[in-house]
Structure formats: structure tokens, C-alpha cells
Amino acid sequence: SANGKAKGLGEAVGFVKVVADAEHNEILGVHMIGPSVTELLPALTLAQLWDLTADEVGRNVFAHPTLGEAVKEAIHGISGHMIHL
DSSP states (O other): OOOHHHHHTTOOOOEEEEEEOTTTOBEEEEEEESTTGGGGHHHHHHHHHTTOBHHHHHTSOOOSSOTTHHHHHHHHHHTTOOSOO
16 A cells, blocks of 8 residues: 555555546446545545546545545546556
């Protein structure tokens, strides 16, 4: 894990993977493995409910340091703009 909060908690194992449509960046699915991943669900369930694209979710503010930053990193990875990996 490249997430600073996870490293600080001693839980630096796991990942967040976002699968998106290449043409429209529509989020098709998300895979999350690791401790406390259930804490990351609200942003993603809202994205699904409101049919948000990966670009739209990526413009959201994720506080630092939080585990939620892993979602933002995965979203930015779709467009090749990851910061911490």
C-alpha cells in the first residue's frame, strides 16, 4: 500500500482497484482488499447511485491523511495521474 494513513496504522497491506470503461470513464466495478476497506464504501456507493464517472469522483476532495485517499489514487490511476505509486 502506498497510503500514508495505512502505513501509520501498521496496516499497509491491500489495494483498491477501479475498473472503468475506456471510452467514457464510467465506473464498472471496484475491487478492495485489506483492513478497513468497508470505510471506503460510501464514496463509491454514491458514485454508483448517481452514475458518476471516474473523472467526476476524482474531482472530489479526499482528506489527508485518510484511508479514503486510496480510492482517489485508484481513480486517478485510470487516467495515469496517480500521485503516490
